[in-house]
Amino acid sequence: xxxxxxxxxxxxxxxxxxxxxxxxxYLTFKVLDFPxxxxxxxxxxxxxxxxxxxxRGGDPFLGTxxxxxxxxxxxxxxxxxxxxxxxxxxxxxxxxxxxxxxxxLMIMGRANVSLLRTTTIYRTTFKFFNIQAGAIPVIVxxxxxxxxxxxxLTWFLSTELGFAIRATGDNEQMxxxxxxxxxxxxxxxxxxxxxxxxxxxxxxxxxQGFSDIGMGVGMIIIGLASVIIGEVxxxxxxxxxxxxxxxxxxxxxxxxxxxxxxxGLAPTNLKLITAILVIIALSIPNIRKIFQRA
Amino acid sequence: MENNFLLRIESxxxxxxxxxxxxxxxxxxxxxDIREHDFITIVGSNGAGKSTLLNMxxxxxxxxxxxxxxxxxxITYYPEYHRAKYLGRVYQDPxxxxxxxxxxxxxxxxxxLRGRERGFKLGVNKKLRELFYERLSQLELGLEKxxxxxxGTLSGGQRQxxxxxxxxxxxPMLMLFDEHVSSLDPRTAELILNLTDVIxxxxxxxxxxVTHNMEHALKYGNRLVMMHMGRIILDLDKEKKSNLTISKLxxxxxRAAGEHFVDDEALLSET
Numbered sequence: 161x162x163x164x165x166x167x168x169x170x171x172x173x174x175x176x177x178x179x180x181x182x183x184x185x186y187l188t189f190k191v192l193d194f195p196x197x198x199x200x201x202x203x204x205x206x207x208x209x210x211x212x213x214x215x216r217g218g219d220p221f222l223g224t225x226x227x228x229x230x231x232x233x234x235x236x237x238x239x240x241x242x243x244x245x246x247x248x249x250x251x252x253x254x255x256x257x258x259x260x261x262x263x264x265l266m267i268m269g270r271a272n273v274s275l276l277r278t279t280t281i282y283r284t285t286f287k288f289f290n291i292q293a294g295a296i297p298v299i300v301x302x303x304x305x306x307x308x309x310x311x312x313l314t315w316f317l318s319t320e321l322g323f324a325i326r327a328t329g330d331n332e333q334m335x336x337x338x339x340x341x342x343x344x345x346x347x348x349x350x351x352x353x354x355x356x357x358x359x360x361x362x363x364x365x366x367x368q369g370f371s372d373i374g375m376g377v378g379m380i381i382i383g384l385a386s387v388i389i390g391e392v393x394x395x396x397x398x399x400x401x402x403x404x405x406x407x408x409x410x411x412x413x414x415x416x417x418x419x420x421x422x423x424g425l426a427p428t429n430l431k432l433i434t435a436i437l438v439i440i441a442l443s444i445p446n447i448r449k450i451f452q453r454a
Numbered sequence: 455m456e457n458n459f460l461l462r463i464e465s466x467x468x469x470x471x472x473x474x475x476x477x478x479x480x481x482x483x484x485x486x487d488i489r490e491h492d493f494i495t496i497v498g499s500n501g502a503g504k505s506t507l508l509n510m511x512x513x514x515x516x517x518x519x520x521x522x523x524x525x526x527x528x529i530t531y532y533p534e535y536h537r538a539k540y541l542g543r544v545y546q547d548p549x550x551x552x553x554x555x556x557x558x559x560x561x562x563x564x565x566x567l568r569g570r571e572r573g574f575k576l577g578v579n580k581k582l583r584e585l586f587y588e589r590l591s592q593l594e595l596g597l598e599k600x601x602x603x604x605x606g607t608l609s610g611g612q613r614q615x616x617x618x619x620x621x622x623x624x625x626p627m628l629m630l631f632d633e634h635v636s637s638l639d640p641r642t643a644e645l646i647l648n649l650t651d652v653i654x655x656x657x658x659x660x661x662x663x664v665t666h667n668m669e670h671a672l673k674y675g676n677r678l679v680m681m682h683m684g685r686i687i688l689d690l691d692k693e694k695k696s697n698l699t700i701s702k703l704x705x706x707x708x709r710a711a712g713e714h715f716v717d718d719e720a721l722l723s724e725t
Contacts, residue, residue, distance in 0.1 A: 320572035323556070323564050330553035337512065339538030339569035397604070 167418045169295045174418075175411030176302035177367055178382065180309065181360035182390070182410040183403065184353040185383030191317075192349045193329040194242075197253030197380055201260025202234040202354040204376035206361025208264040211273040211371030220281040224362045231358020234260060235350035243343035257376075264373055271373045280366035298367060305363075306407060309356070314400045316352075325349045357383075378431045385434050386410040388441040459523075460660050461488040461511070461628060466520035468506060480506040481517070482684035488628075493654055493661045495671040497703075498681035504664040507681070508630045511662070513537050524627065539569020542621030542659070544634040544650075548610040551617030558608075558616060559601040562586045565620035589619050593649065611642035615649060622653050629654065631663040635670075647674065668700045680707060 181203060188196035206227040213223035234256060241252035265271070285301060286293050316322045327335035328345040336342050357379070365371040390409020396402045417430060425433070468481040481503045488494065496504050509515050511522060513534035522530045529537050545551050552561050563577040566585075583601060590598035593615050597608075605613060614634060621629060631650065635643035651674055654661050665671050671678055678695045680688035680703075688706060690698065698706075 315576075316574075318576055318578070319574045320563070320567055320577045321574060323560055323577040324572045326556060326560075327553045327564055330555050331550070334551060334553060335564065336535050337538055337541075337543055338564055338567070339535050340572065341533075341535045 167422060170418050171411055171414035172299045173295060175414040176306055177364045178360055179306055179407045179410040180356045181379060182383050182386040182406055184356035186387050186406050187349055187353040191326055191329050194249050198234055198238040198256040198354055199357050199380045199383060200376045201257035202231045202357045203361040203379045204264050205230050205234055205260050206358030207365035207371035207375055208267040210362035211275055211365045212268050214275060214278050215273050220279055220284050224281055227358045227362035228355045231354040232351045235354030236347060239347035239350040243346055273371045275366060276369045282366060310400060310403050313403055317399055381434050381438055385438050386413045389413055459487040460490045460525060462523040464521040466510060467518045469518060479684045484686055486686060490660055491658050492677055493675035494677045494679055495675040496662060496664045496679045496681060497671045502681040503684040504681050505632055508632050512541055512543060512630060540627045542626035542629045544617050544621050544631050546633040546636055548613035552605045552613050554606045557602050557604055558597060559583060559586055561605060562620060565623050568624040589623060611638050614646050618649060622657060629659050629661040633664050633666055636666055668703055672698055
């Protein structure tokens with residue numbers, strides 16, 4: 161029983177912290193139809209900025225805000241490469257991701273920054289409300305934060321500008337014909353997406369107690385896996401529910417992973433398993449077609 | 455130069471695949487003056503340059519040379535999104551005019567904001583819904599009761615009808631139709647064409663309508679233009695148009711172009 165509840169606690173905690181990353185991936189991959197690989201660089205960028213700032217005595221809230229700002233800039237960088245310099249979508253993301261590896265090292269000054277003995281956004285909050293630190297308060301903190309972001313995103317996506325961004329991913333020719341400069345809508349969406357991804361990186365780094373240069377590897381795949389699981393398990397058509405389903409997907413993904421680890425799966429195999437999961441999910445429509453033809 | 459025309463096109467030229475063996479003169483010195491409230495039907499065989507002309511007016515492509523004036527303003531090199539506020543457009547493919555994964559009311563909201571700055575106001579509200587309900591009721595397709603339906607659940611005809619409403623809801627100066635009923639079944643095509651005619655005449659919107667169908671070209675509009683190999687080879691006003699029959703029109707085409715009419719679709723529509 162204890163094992164089960166601890167698996168659930170870990171899954172909720174990680175699923176919510178990585179949930180912002182998943183929302184970011186949803187915005188680019190699903191809404192904008194832009195497979196944005198910047199994520200693998202902007203996630204550790206968020207961790208690097210927040211951890212370095214806090215490590216040097218900065219306020220953790222301000223550090224987290226700065227991390228989001230860094231993510232926004234990273235997204236704009238990819239956006240400019242694609243919309244102004246006309247570099248293809250995948251390559252723009254890869255170029256940003258590779259550049260960010262060096263930038264993250266520059267920010268941290270080394271491969272790893274520890275936050276074990278510093279304050280964090282969680283510790284500051286718990287201290288303020290006089291709460292004993294632990295898994296449950298972290299989960300509650302993240303859940304409230306998630307609800308806030310979900311409300312903001314739901315509102316934004318139903319504004320005039322939000323419509324234009326969704327239409328850019330849906331039918332670019334049409335929305336351009338209606339007078340929207342789709343270069344700008346792409347830039348805005350990439351900025352918001354990578355801001356969320358960096359937020360996720362900052363929150364994860366402060367939760368796990370360190371920021372590491374390698375913490376971004378495979379994040380795009382984890383994001384995709386979570387989005388796909390969310391859409392399959394919680395099929396929804398309306399806005400707050402779709403986003404909520406995506407967060408659900410992130411939690412279920414963590415549930416699968418931590419269960420697998422409990423059952424003795426070597427942590428080194430995780431990325432491979434995740435990739436296989438995504439391959440299967442992405443190929444299901446085609447496999448179905450093959451069987452229908454037969 | 456000053457003029458009283460809504461749209462003036464001067465010596466427009468455009469070739470594709472320039473400098474290769476495949477070079478095509480899509481537009482070869484096209485000139486036309488369009489008066490306010492003109493409803494022009496454009497006919498011509500495949501590759502005559504009809505769609506290229508519309509794309510040039512809409513700014514999808516830029517011309518190699520020539521000028522386009524809209525109300526005396528030179529819009530030749532305006533980017534597409536910049537001239538959108540003046541133009542409404544309905545394409546041949548019903549999928550092109552609507553966003554599949556968005557709802558009817560969301561699509562209408564985007565259309566209503568044609569050419570305007572999009573901000574942080576909610577895209578749909580009660581007042582807009584009433585407007586959408588009223589506009590869609592005119593179609594008599596029952597779409598007004600499905601404001602929240604995804605576009606993907608609509609048929610091609612319904613989508614095209616919606617595109618028609620979307621294109622005209624913001625009162626554009628000029629409407630461009632590019633064979634907008636040719637992918638629909640005959641009955642739906644008639645329905646959409648009649649709706650087009652009613653809306654254009656009621657709102658008095660200046661219109662260019664490309665069609666493959668000679669009968670439609672004669673039945674609708676007050677002016678008929680025939681294109682061939684990137685040129686305008688016929689331009690008939692209302693009076694000359696009213697004296698025309700399909701066989702006369704084909705005869706005129708043969709004489710002007712100096713070759714036989716070989717377009718199957720146009721011939722079939724003769725019967």
